[in-house]
Amino acid sequence: xxxxxxxxxxxxxGEDAFGVDVVTLLQNKSLKDTATIKAFQLMPEMAxxxxxxxxxxxxxxxxxxxxxxxxxxxxxxxxxxxxxxxxSAFHLIDILNTLYQHFPTFEIFSMLGNSFETxxxxxxxxxxxxxxxxxxxxxx
Numbered sequence: 001x002x003x004x005x006x007x008x009x010x011x012x013x014g015e016d017a018f019g020v021d022v023v024t025l026l027q028n029k030s031l032k033d034t035a036t037i038k039a040f041q042l043m044p045e046m047a048x049x050x051x052x053x054x055x056x057x058x059x060x061x062x063x064x065x066x067x068x069x070x071x072x073x074x075x076x077x078x079x080x081x082x083x084x085x086x087x088s089a090f091h092l093i094d095i096l097n098t099l100y101q102h103f104p105t106f107e108i109f110s111m112l113g114n115s116f117e118t119x120x121x122x123x124x125x126x127x128x129x130x131x132x133x134x135x136x137x138x139x140x
Contacts, residue, residue, distance in 0.1 A: 002033035004050055005136060007059040008041055015068075015113035015125060018132075019059040022109075025133045031140045042087050047095045056106040058089040059132065064112035069124040071131060072110045109136070 007023030009016040023038045037049065042058075050056060062072060089108050096102045111128045119125045 002053065003031075003055040003057065003140065004035045004037060004053045005031075005057045005059065005140075006037045006039060006042070006046070008039040009061055010040060010116075013116045014118040015111070015120075016061050016116050018061040018111045018113065018125075018129065021129050022059045022132050022136070025129065026136060029133075029137055031137065034140050042089060042092050044087060044092070044095055046092060047100065050092070050096060050104065051100060051102055054104050056089075056093075056104050057136065058106065058108045059136075060089075060108070060110055061113045062110040063114060065114050067112040068114055069121065069128050070112045071128060072112055073107060 005023060005026060007019035007021070007026075009019040011017040011020050020038050023036045027036050027038075035053070037046070039046070064070070089106065093104075093106055096104065109132055111125075111132070113125075
């Protein structure tokens with residue numbers, strides 16, 4: 001397998017469902033050499049599912065108080081290493097690099113949001129999901 005797309009977030013928490021919603025739509029498409037994973041959150045155990053890929057795309061919501069529904073391609077790297085069952089994409093990459101000497105390339109696709117109770121603007125939210133799905137289909 002060449003590529004894995006991981007969409008993660010809480011589908012019960014409004015805009016936090018972005019990553020899961022993107023991957024749900026992608027799973028209905030035929031993507032060459034691409035596997036998809038939906039998850040509530042990233043976990044260290046996921047490293048085992050990523051050992052045979054050369055590229056990983058993480059899809060998630062990033063908090064922003066002022067840029068709701070904007071799409072972004074990066075997150076700040078956390079400087080703490082908290083090995084719990086809630087880790088960042090960077091920590092998962094660090095696990096692959098350090099424990100398994102596996103060095104896939106990776107990207108983070110995020111929708112900026114600030115409502116984790118509901119989706120404030122369903123039209124803008126669905127447009128962000130569709131734009132991301134369309135880009136990932138074209139990109140894959």
